[in-house]
Amino acid sequence: MSNIKPAIESHHADVAPGDEQGADDIARGVRGYLVGFVLAAGLTAVSFYITRSTLVWAPSIPIALSVLAVAQMGVHLVFFLHMTSGPDNVNNLMALAFGLLIVMLLVFGSLWIMSHLNHNMVPMEQLMRMQR
Amino acid sequence: MSAAEAVLPAHPPSRGREHSHAAGLTEHESHASSVRIVVGYGFWIFLISDIILFAAFFATYAVLSESTAGGPAGRDLFDLRLVAIETACLLTSSVTCGLAVLGAQARNRRLFHAAMAVTFVLGAAFLAIELHEFADMIEKGAGPQRSAFLSAFFALIGCHGLHVTAGLLWLLTMMAQVVAKGYREDILRRILCFALFWHTLDIIWVGLFSLVYLVGMTA
Numbered sequence: 001m002s003n004i005k006p007a008i009e010s011h012h013a014d015v016a017p018g019d020e021q022g023a024d025d026i027a028r029g030v031r032g033y034l035v036g037f038v039l040a041a042g043l044t045a046v047s048f049y050i051t052r053s054t055l056v057w058a059p060s061i062p063i064a065l066s067v068l069a070v071a072q073m074g075v076h077l078v079f080f081l082h083m084t085s086g087p088d089n090v091n092n093l094m095a096l097a098f099g100l101l102i103v104m105l106l107v108f109g110s111l112w113i114m115s116h117l118n119h120n121m122v123p124m125e126q127l128m129r130m131q132r
Numbered sequence: 133m134s135a136a137e138a139v140l141p142a143h144p145p146s147r148g149r150e151h152s153h154a155a156g157l158t159e160h161e162s163h164a165s166s167v168r169i170v171v172g173y174g175f176w177i178f179l180i181s182d183i184i185l186f187a188a189f190f191a192t193y194a195v196l197s198e199s200t201a202g203g204p205a206g207r208d209l210f211d212l213r214l215v216a217i218e219t220a221c222l223l224t225s226s227v228t229c230g231l232a233v234l235g236a237q238a239r240n241r242r243l244f245h246a247a248m249a250v251t252f253v254l255g256a257a258f259l260a261i262e263l264h265e266f267a268d269m270i271e272k273g274a275g276p277q278r279s280a281f282l283s284a285f286f287a288l289i290g291c292h293g294l295h296v297t298a299g300l301l302w303l304l305t306m307m308a309q310v311v312a313k314g315y316r317e318d319i320l321r322r323i324l325c326f327a328l329f330w331h332t333l334d335i336i337w338v339g340l341f342s343l344v345y346l347v348g349m350t351a
Contacts, residue, residue: 016172018233018328026234026243033230040223044341048216051346062347069342073335080226080331092176099180103187110191 017092020082036079043072164317168324175325179332182295186336189291193284193344197351201279206348209274211265215345218261219337222296225254226334233327239315248307251330255300262293285344292340295333302326 015021020029047068050056056064077083083093122130197206228250235243266286269275276286306326309319 014169014173016169016324017176018172018324018331019168026238026240029234029237030231033227033234037223037227040338041220044219044223044338047342047346048212051212051349058350061350062343065342065346065350069338072338072342076226076331076335076338080230080334081328091173095173095177095180099183102184106184106187107191107194110195114195 013088014091015088017083018081021084021086021088032079032082036075039075039079040072043068043075047072167317168321171321172324172328175328179328182332183336186288186291186339189284189288190339190343193281193288196280196284197348199280201281203279203282204272204274205281206285206345206351209269209272210345210348212345212349214261214265215341218258219341221254221258221261222334222337225251225258226331228254229327229330233323236310236315236320236323241310244310245307248303252300252303255296255303255330259293259296259300262289262296266290288344289340292333292336295336299326299330299333302329 020032047065050061050064050068077096083089083096085093121127228247232244232247232251235241235245235247266289269282274282276283303326306319306323309322313319
């Protein structure tokens with residue numbers, strides 16, 4: 001796509017999400033995808049490895065897996081979706097940041113409120129007995 | 133778009149019309165460039181709302197993951213070998229999808245079609261393994277009706293599988309449209325949106341294999 005590489009570097013320029021500045025060079029583009037592939041495959045391999053091994057203290061494995069997952073999502077965003085911190089990507093990043101805020105509220109809010117409900121609820125067997 | 137136009141540098145849309153003429157660019161190109169940004173951004177907003185949809189399914193799963201109703205839990209059902217193959221398929225297909233975009237940008241028909249074909253095969257392999265896993269679980273009596281955990285599991289993973297299915301149909305459509313219509317501006321925009329969609333599905337799968345399958349095995 002010719003018009004994804006503004007020849008004039010303007011501070012006001014936007015770039016479509018997924019487009020890479022100066023991606024006219026195929027070799028450079030391929031290199032980017034391959035670097036991303038190696039990093040992502042490495043993180044995936046570590047995730048699978050620590051699940052089965054005793055390398056990480058067992059109770060902390062879910063946290064370690066979450067951290068590795070977030071890191072790999074970051075690798076995908078940078079190397080596959082070409083998100084950068086440049087001014088031409090501000091709009092794309094702001095939309096993503098807002099989406100992540102909603103995702104966090106949804107997931108952690110649900111877990112938090114449901115754990116409290118579970119804690120305060122009459123145990124299920126007792127409830128069944130009361131209904132008889 | 134002619135080959136001569138294709139090598140002309142485009143310019144950022146936010147610059148005024150007089151700037152574009154000063155830079156020797158036609159209004160048509162300036163328009164095409166800004167349409168690409170608007171379309172890409174709009175599709176990006178859709179993808180973020182899709183991620184929020186997955187977050188809702190995931191929150192449901194996370195809340196219900198212990199509610200096995202005396203039935204099998206994740207560690208009794210999941211086969212990490214299959215999950216590893218699925219992950220490898222989807223990760224590699226994300227790279228080949230990127231190569232297809234590079235092929236389309238370079239107007240390289242062979243690279244585009246070969247990369248899209250490999251992407252399709254890997255996506256289809258992912259889907260086949262997932263369906264095999266589902267069939268296997270249902271056969272063992274661990275279908276979605278067995279427990280709240282399994283209902284949430286099938287809804288979450290099934291929703292991702294449906295997205296992959298839609299992506300595969302879209303992929304074939306794009307290959308056909310490039311053959312029938314060539315690398316028109318609108319076709320290139322659709323390829324951009326397809327690539328965004330496919331990469332996003334891979335990002336969602338990273339969350340799923342880590343937090344559903346791997347955490348499920350350790351629980």
